[in-house]
Amino acid sequence: MTTAQSTPAPAASERSWYKRNEIAITPWLFLAPAILFFAFYVIWPIYQSISISFYAWDGLGEARYVGMANYVELMDDGAFEVSLWNNLKWLLFYLLAIPGGLFIALFLNQTVTGIRIYKSLFFFPFVLSQVVVGLVFSWFYLPNEGLLNGILALVGLGPVNVLGDPTWATYGIIAAGLWPQTAYCMILYLTGLNAVDPEQIEAGRLDNAKGWKMLWYIIIPQLKPATFIAFVVTIIGALRSFDLISIMTNGGPFGQTRVLSFYMFEKALSEYGFRMGYGAAIAVVLFLIMLVFIAYFLWSMWKEEQVR
Amino acid sequence: MRFTTKSMLMALAGSTMMAGAATAELTGDLRIFLDTSNPAPRATMEKMIGDFGAMHPNLNIETTVIDREAYKTQIRNFLTADSPDVATWYAANRMSPYVKAGLFEDVSDLWQEPEIAENLASTKGAMTIDGKQWGVPYTYYQWGIYYRKDIYEELGLNEPANFEEMKSNCQAIIDSGRKCYTIGTKFLWTAGGWFDYLNMRTHGFDFHMALANGEVKWTDDRVKQTFANWRELIDMGAFVDNHQNYSWQESLPFIVNGEAAAILKGNFAVAPLREAGLDDSKLDFYQFPAITEGVALAEDAPTDTFHIPANASNKEAAREFLRFVVSPDVQTEINNGDNLGQLPVNAKASVDDDKFLNEGFEMLSSNSPGGVAQFFDRDYPAEMAAEAMQGLQEFMVFPDNLDDILNRLDKVAARVYAQ
Numbered sequence: 001m002t003t004a005q006s007t008p009a010p011a012a013s014e015r016s017w018y019k020r021n022e023i024a025i026t027p028w029l030f031l032a033p034a035i036l037f038f039a040f041y042v043i044w045p046i047y048q049s050i051s052i053s054f055y056a057w058d059g060l061g062e063a064r065y066v067g068m069a070n071y072v073e074l075m076d077d078g079a080f081e082v083s084l085w086n087n088l089k090w091l092l093f094y095l096l097a098i099p100g101g102l103f104i105a106l107f108l109n110q111t112v113t114g115i116r117i118y119k120s121l122f123f124f125p126f127v128l129s130q131v132v133v134g135l136v137f138s139w140f141y142l143p144n145e146g147l148l149n150g151i152l153a154l155v156g157l158g159p160v161n162v163l164g165d166p167t168w169a170t171y172g173i174i175a176a177g178l179w180p181q182t183a184y185c186m187i188l189y190l191t192g193l194n195a196v197d198p199e200q201i202e203a204g205r206l207d208n209a210k211g212w213k214m215l216w217y218i219i220i221p222q223l224k225p226a227t228f229i230a231f232v233v234t235i236i237g238a239l240r241s242f243d244l245i246s247i248m249t250n251g252g253p254f255g256q257t258r259v260l261s262f263y264m265f266e267k268a269l270s271e272y273g274f275r276m277g278y279g280a281a282i283a284v285v286l287f288l289i290m291l292v293f294i295a296y297f298l299w300s301m302w303k304e305e306q307v308r
Numbered sequence: 309m310r311f312t313t314k315s316m317l318m319a320l321a322g323s324t325m326m327a328g329a330a331t332a333e334l335t336g337d338l339r340i341f342l343d344t345s346n347p348a349p350r351a352t353m354e355k356m357i358g359d360f361g362a363m364h365p366n367l368n369i370e371t372t373v374i375d376r377e378a379y380k381t382q383i384r385n386f387l388t389a390d391s392p393d394v395a396t397w398y399a400a401n402r403m404s405p406y407v408k409a410g411l412f413e414d415v416s417d418l419w420q421e422p423e424i425a426e427n428l429a430s431t432k433g434a435m436t437i438d439g440k441q442w443g444v445p446y447t448y449y450q451w452g453i454y455y456r457k458d459i460y461e462e463l464g465l466n467e468p469a470n471f472e473e474m475k476s477n478c479q480a481i482i483d484s485g486r487k488c489y490t491i492g493t494k495f496l497w498t499a500g501g502w503f504d505y506l507n508m509r510t511h512g513f514d515f516h517m518a519l520a521n522g523e524v525k526w527t528d529d530r531v532k533q534t535f536a537n538w539r540e541l542i543d544m545g546a547f548v549d550n551h552q553n554y555s556w557q558e559s560l561p562f563i564v565n566g567e568a569a570a571i572l573k574g575n576f577a578v579a580p581l582r583e584a585g586l587d588d589s590k591l592d593f594y595q596f597p598a599i600t601e602g603v604a605l606a607e608d609a610p611t612d613t614f615h616i617p618a619n620a621s622n623k624e625a626a627r628e629f630l631r632f633v634v635s636p637d638v639q640t641e642i643n644n645g646d647n648l649g650q651l652p653v654n655a656k657a658s659v660d661d662d663k664f665l666n667e668g669f670e671m672l673s674s675n676s677p678g679g680v681a682q683f684f685d686r687d688y689p690a691e692m693a694a695e696a697m698q699g700l701q702e703f704m705v706f707p708d709n710l711d712d713i714l715n716r717l718d719k720v721a722a723r724v725y726a727q
Contacts, residue, residue, distance in 0.1 A: 059384055060409035078716065143550040164552045164705075250494055253552040254702035271380045272685070272694035274405055 046287065053280035059268070063277070070281035079255050080282065083263040086170050087239070087289070090259060093174045094181060094238035098230050101185025102223075106215075108186070109193045119190065126183040134247030137176035138163060163249050166256035173244050173257060181237055185230040192226030193219075228300070235293050239286070260286040334364045338625045339392040340371045343379035348579075352647035360632050367625055387411040391619035393626040396446075399434035399611040400682040401520070401689055403442055406615075412442045413616035413623060418630060427655045428634060434611050434682055443615035444630045447643055449650040450668030451501060451608040451683075454577055455570035456563060457592040459486065467594040471509075471537065474597045478546050481569045488546040490568035491704075492554030499700035500684030500693065501572055504608050507534045509599035513606035513679035520687045522725030526696075526717040532710075537599060539707050552705055560584065572596070574610065575650060578664050593667050595675060606678030607671065610686060611653070695720045 018025065053070055057063035074080050108119050125133065140147050143161040152160065162172035196219060204218045220227075242261045245251060251258040251266060258266070260282055266272075268279025344353045350373055361369045372392070374382060379396075386392065387406060397403060406412050418424055419432065419441040431445045460466070460477075463484055468474040478488040493499045508516045511530050518524045519531065541547070548562050557580065562568040564584040571577060581591055598605060614633055616626040632638060639657035643650050651659060651669055659669045672680065685693040699713040 058405060058409070060388065060405060060411065143553060161550050161553065164550050252494060252496070252698075252701065253705060254698045266694075269381060270694075271377075272690040274690055 049280045049283050049287070052277055053284050055277045057276040058274040059276045060274075066277065070278050073278070074281055074285065079258065079263060080260075082256060083258045083260050083282075084285075086257065087259045087286075089170055090174060090177075090238040090241050091235065093171070094177060094234055094241075095231075097178050097181035097185045097234050098227065100178065100182040101187075101230060102189050102227075104182065104186045105189035105193060106219075109190060123183050123187055125180040126187070128180065130180070130243035131247050133176055133180055134173075134244045137172070137179075137244075138248045141172055164253055166253050169249055169253065169257045173241075173248050176248065177237070177241060177244050181234060184233060188226045188230045188233075189223060192223045196222045232297055239290055239293075260289075334367045334625045334628055336367065336622050336625065338367055338369045338394070338622050338629065340369065340629070341379075341386065341392040341395040342371065342373045343376045343396045345373055345375045345379075349648055352642050356633070356638060356642055359638075360629060363632075364625070364628075387617050387619070391617040391621070393616065393620040393622045394629055395615050395617055397443065397613050397615050398682070398686050399431070399443075399445060399613050400686045402682070402686040403435075403613075403615070404437055405690065407437045407442050411618050413618050413620065413626075414440045415443060415616060415627070415630065416440045418444065418627060421631075423631070424634060427636070428653055430655070430680075431611055431653050434680075435613065443613045444634050445611045445613050445653040446633050446639075447648050447650045448609050448611040448653060449575040450672055451505075451572070451574045451596075451610075452668070452671065453570050453572050453594050453596055454563075454581065454664075455592055455594065456566060456586070456590055458590045459484075459566060459569045460592075467592075468597045470597050470601075471599040475540065475544070478541065478544060482545055486566065487548045487562065487568040488541070488544075488570060490548045490559045490562035490571050491551045492556045492559030493551045493701045493704060494553060494555050494558075496694075496697035496701050497683075497685050498556050498559075498573075499704055500697045501574075501608065502538065503534070503696075503700050504681060504684050505572065505596045506538050506599070507531070508606045508678065508681065509596060509603060510534045510537055511600065512603045513681065516606070516681065517679075517687065520689075520692075522692075522721055526714045526721060527711075531714065535703065535710055535714075538703070539710075542704060542707050547704065552701060574608075575664055575668055579649060588663055593664050595671050604678030605676055607676040607680055608683050609651075609672055609680045610683040689724050692717075692721060692724045 052063075054065060054067060055063040056066045056069070104122055108115065108122060112118075141162040143149065143159060143164060148162065149159045152158070160168070162168050200218055200222070201214070204214055209218060240261065241259055242265070245257055245259060245262050249257045251262050264279045264282040264286065267275045267282065273279065340357060342350070342353050344350050353373075354371065357369060357371055361367065383395065383397065383406070387395070388411065397406070403412065419428075419435075424444070428445070431448070432441065435441045435443055435445065455467075459481070463480050465477045465480060466473075468477050481488045491498050491502070504516065507519070510533055515524065515530065519526070519528075524531065548559065548568050551559065556573070556577075559571070560577070560580055561584075563571050564581065564586060578591070595605065595607075614630055616623055616630070620626055633642075634654055636652075636654045636656035639652035639654040640660075642648055643652040643657070644660035645662045645665070649660070649662070649665070651665060651672070659665050681687055685697065688696065696717055699717055702709055702713055
């Protein structure tokens with residue numbers, strides 16, 4: 001033992017470089033694959049999109065530098081404006097999935113025979129592919145034979161052509177999107193409700209809280225983590241809306257149901273789209289909108305960490 | 309069997325005669341990309357390629373069939389990255405992005421050969437950009453009005469010869485509680501067909517092409533005249549309601565059930581209509597009637613084509629394949645009623661004995677003095693076509709928006725044609 005103590009220096013130099021720096025390096029080693037993939041598949045494409053947006057390029061021939069021309073044109077593009085507004089409608093109305101999911105979860109959070117079956121039935125739209133949801137709803141909305149018009153006729157309301165009417169079509173698609181999204185939020189809340197502390201409820205009861213007061217002051221604050229996740233997935237879902245639009249209206253009637261992602265696809269990648277630069281410019285705008293939310297999410301998560 | 313041996317002999321004779329210097333034996337790989345994904349065209353093409361392979365046993369042929377819609381977006385990837393030796397596509401302006409990017413091989417040399425120069429002269433224009441030919445056609449088909457003969461007979465109507473008769477017929481049909489025309493504009497291009505015909509009948513082929521080439525403004529009074537004619541039909545209630553919700557396939561039940569009396573469509577509509585139970589006693593065809601007196605009739609006849617990508621590796625075999633495809637016997641065979649059910653491009657080939665093919669062939673060869681157009685989205689530059697067809701759909705739903713639509717199109721045109 002004494003010999004070991006007397007010669008600490010040579011022992012240290014015998015240890016390999018890695019051993020000496022283990023604490024500093026290991027985390028980076030574990031992070032390296034993720035960082036590499038993130039840089040290659042996320043950061044690099046973002047950079048590429050931004051740089052392509054300054055060019056006029058048909059995807060085949062030579063790209064021509066045009067500076068801000070694509071963005072200037074966007075400012076004056078009616079179709080872009082329509083898409084932007086539709087994105088806003090999606091963001092706003094898609095959030096209805098959160099209260100919807102919460103109330104279904106509260107309703108299903110009880111012990112009755114067969115409750116598991118009911119829960120799975122409510123969850124099942126989320127399992128369906130968006131394409132199937134879109135098809136089912138477009139049949140539901142059909143102007144003549146559709147179920148919706150059948151129901152409306154029963155209460156004496158005239159036929160409506162939801163997907164053919166430029167003012168209603170976007171809302172019609174959002175309603176279709178809410179069906180699976182509500183189910184998703186419901187599942188998040190159901191798991192959240194399992195974690196609600198029964199003692200607090202008991203305490204609330206003693207203080208004479210019930211009904212709405214109980215929900216608002218006791219239950220919902222405890223569901224905050226679930227609400228946060230529901231908010232994140234719903235916002236992301238709204239900004240990613242593409243499949244439903246493509247299936248249900250193909251952006252029509254006359255482009256009135258497009259959102260930014262769909263417009264980008266049409267301009268750059270679809271059958272008649274040969275404007276990579278313009279499409280990239282739309283993508284950059286969409287990215288900036290997403291960035292606002294991403295920044296908010298990161299900020300609130302960081303704040304959570306600070307509290308701990 | 310008869311076809312195989314005969315065409316083999318023909319094409320062998322042809323290849324030695326035409327190719328001359330080319331080696332008799334083709335070797336190596338030949339990769340063929342097809343967009344003929346529907347069952348009947350697919351089988352036709354595979355059989356044709358099989359026959360070609362039998363003639364060239366040392367040639368290793370590899371065929372890839374891609375879904376027809378997906379093909380339209382994939383073509384730009386495979387032309388640049390991983391080129392096949394032969395690829396299908398469409399004629400006229402639809403070729404131009406790839407021609408301008410130098411991705412299609414110039415095959416003007418094939419068109420110099422007498423076999424092709426003489427027998428395919430009628431489609432040469434559609435294959436020409438900048439004075440050169442960029443591929444060969446393999447099939448085409450007529451457009452026109454397919455109508456319910458039994459409904460016309462019931463109402464005592466005749467095939468209309470001019471716009472007045474077209475409208476009076478239509479009024480009679482509407483009075484009987486039906487719609488005159490079914491159409492599904494969800495995917496927009498069907499409205500392009502109506503615009504093609506109304507514009508070509510109102511002002512003629514040359515005007516229509518001048519508009520396609522950006523020489524005429526969309527806000528021109530003559531264009532407005534075309535829309536005014538269209539509007540007469542719309543205001544009458546000639547078209548089925550809610551057409552913006554339907555694809556063209558979804559619009560067919562209206563004519564099958566007798567809720568609409570006619571459809572303006574290409575000959576490809578005949579097969580599904582026959583399958584749905586409309587036999588020749590119920591379904592008939594007429595040429596789109598004249599509108600402005602004295603304007604030479606012109607028709608839409610879209611042509612499907614074969615091309616050699618510029619980056620192809622076996623261009624010699626590819627050229628031989630193109631010669632084979634357009635040869636008279638192959639043309640007769642692949643376009644007959646059991647196969648594509650369309651018109652052969654070779655003047656020496658024979659048209660299958662089918663009522664609609666005969667009528668269409670007759671119409672295109674003798675009653676289309678004004679010219680033959682390809683189709684709206686093939687004649688007009690891609691981007692212009694996309695914007696315009698969206699405008700056409702909007703016009704059909706809200707005719708009052710016309711001025712707004714035309715101004716928008718002028719703005720797009722200013723940018724598209726400036727390039």
